[in-house]
Amino acid sequence: MNCIKITPSPLKGSINIPPSKSLSHRAIICAALAKGTSHIENIIFSEDILATLEGMKAFGMKVVDIDTNKETNRNRITIEGKGYIEKLKEIIDCSESGSTLRFLIPIACLLGEKIIFTGKGKLVERPLTSYYKIFDDQGIKYSNDNGRLPLSIEGTLKPKRFELEGNISSQFITGLMFVLPLLSGNSTIEITTRLESKGYIDLTLDMLHRFSINIQNDNYSRFYVPGNQNYAPSDYKVEGDFSQAAFWMAAGTLNGDIAINNLNQNSLQGDKEILNIAAAMGANIIYTDEHIRAIDSQIKGIVIDASQCPDLVPILAVLGALSKGKTKIVNAQRVRIKESDRLKAIASELNKIGADIVETEDGLNINGVDTLNGGVVDSWNDHRIAMALAVASTKCREPLIIKNSNAVNKSYPEFWQDFVRLGGVIDEWNMGK
Missing domain, CATH: 3.65.10.10 (Enolpyruvate transferase domain)
Structure with a gap:
């Protein structure tokens, strides 16, 4: 079992987003x-x-x-x-x-x-x-x-x-x-x-x-x-992947300053919806010809219809968990049959470290908190859960250990290297089976 220990820190810099x-x-x-x-x-x-x-x-x-x-x-x-x-x-x-x-x-x-x-x-x-x-x-x-x-x-x-x-x-x-x-x-x-x-x-x-x-x-x-x-x-x-860019947009918004390169701002990708959702939450997103930049912001809870962007649910749950007020994610029942039951997985793991999330049949009801505690969480062998938890670490008071961290290889093999390039502090080891 591969594990990552993350010492909380802001993430800052420029990232070349992987292809869709x-x-x-x-x-x-x-x-x-x-x-x-x-x-x-x-x-x-x-x-x-x-x-x-x-x-x-x-x-x-x-x-x-x-x-x-x-x-x-x-x-x-x-x-x-x-x-x-x-x-x-x-x-x-x-x-x-x-x-x-x-x-x-x-x-x-x-x-x-x-x-x-x-x-x-x-x-x-x-x-x-x-x-x-x-x-x-x-x-x-x-x-x-x-x-x-x-x-x-x-x-x-x-x-x-x-x-x-x-x-x-x-x-x-x-x-x-x-x-x-x-x-x-x-x-x-x-x-x-x-x-x-x-x-x-x-x-x-x-x-x-x-x-x-x-x-x-x-x-x-x-x-x-x-x-x-x-x-x-x-x-x-192949153009850059908005599904993966969403993690860095959230990381910059929560505790950092990240310029994201290689995105087509006229893309047909459904997960480009992260831009509208982040804006509705009050995120500071800056657009230039070269990149999209996400800067540390105070964000608020909103109602999010995930029917057209189900892959965003894990990272949206992290944003909601660390926003002011209440966030509701609705029309997300299909994510229960992804690589994991993503509603249960992200709610369970974030709650372990101090979030306030309640599952519903088709979504999540989230009461925002200012910071998270840190501790030990598991990716449920799901790449999007692993990456979402990594972003959550930037707002933890204590180190965060993510078990089954190599789940990111499914879609983004260089995720942990990019995390370090942006200033993330990690220690990786193998605990065996």
């Missing part, structure tokens, strides 16, 4: 489905991105070159797609990546051959009911371990009208969007309830368009997908 994980997944998959060579720049090999790369290699994609910038540790990968997929491996290990699993399952249904998906951690039990309904309807054979991975599928997806609820993970919708344009006929995706996480669908539609795939969006209630389309190769540079 959501966009990296999508760019790699689109390049793999194209016939020809694509260059994808600004990639970090986090555990989730490695899972998608290996998964698409199992479907015939070739990574013909990797050019690494030694100073930034960013990679430019050259991908060669065949314009079709083939079965090079029967077993695809998705590690703990929900995106990899839910994006690649429909792709496997282009083959008509048996493919087995495996994983570890909470991914093993994360729900796939939306796909199972489609499989049952289309006669695609599948089996699992009492609803858990491994999942074995065999069959071919056919064009039709697909119905999906809008309050499920948008990953199911994106997974279908990758594949339906390649089928022999036209399809429609009908959204039967209000669509949450619209920003992720915007990212998918934009990336598909970059690779010459067109889907018509009818006000997010239905999507018209013409069949018989072909992906064309494209060169793409």
Whole structure:
């Protein structure tokens, strides 16, 4: 078990934010489905991105070159797609990546051959009911371990009208969007309830368009997908990740002065909503052409609707815990089925160190405090919980020990190095199992 001991201190300086994980997944998959060579720049090999790369290699994609910038540790990968997929491996290990699993399952249904998906951690039990309904309807054979991975599928997806609820993970919708344009006929995706996480669908539609795939969006209630389309190769540079930038914005706001580089202020990323939420709480956020800067501020509690930005919930809970007055986070029930039950995890760990948080069915009721105590907390093996707790340490009176601190490798392998670059004082060690 890896642990980090943090001696509380302000975080100040400039940070180069890592590339968007959501966009990296999508760019790699689109390049793999194209016939020809694509260059994808600004990639970090986090555990989730490695899972998608290996998964698409199992479907015939070739990574013909990797050019690494030694100073930034960013990679430019050259991908060669065949314009079709083939079965090079029967077993695809998705590690703990929900995106990899839910994006690649429909792709496997282009083959008509048996493919087995495996994983570890909470991914093993994360729900796939939306796909199972489609499989049952289309006669695609599948089996699992009492609803858990491994999942074995065999069959071919056919064009039709697909119905999906809008309050499920948008990953199911994106997974279908990758594949339906390649089928022999036209399809429609009908959204039967209000669509949450619209920003992720915007990212998918934009990336598909970059690779010459067109889907018509009818006000997010239905999507018209013409069949018989072909992906064309494209060169793409992944923009900075607002999901990760949110941690540094919070750290600067709570106790510091942090300039965040490499963010596209016109981004389609749903987690860009952190800018509006921080502003509503009274954070001092300064915009320049070069960066977005967050400065130590006195913030107030507000009501936060997390339906369109669920990945922000852990760090929003930290902001709320250290604000003046009351914060309510609502419409966040879906985060209970992420890498951890994030509502329970962040409430439990922050309460251990002096926060005043009560769980509700779909969110958190938070009474703000001025400072936290410090002590021992656990990441629940969840990268976003680990990073949120690290930010909370800046307002602790005593050192904070975070157990399972290496959970950050899932999405942000350099998080602890960046924390130190900004003045964080840490001691890392391994406690064994």
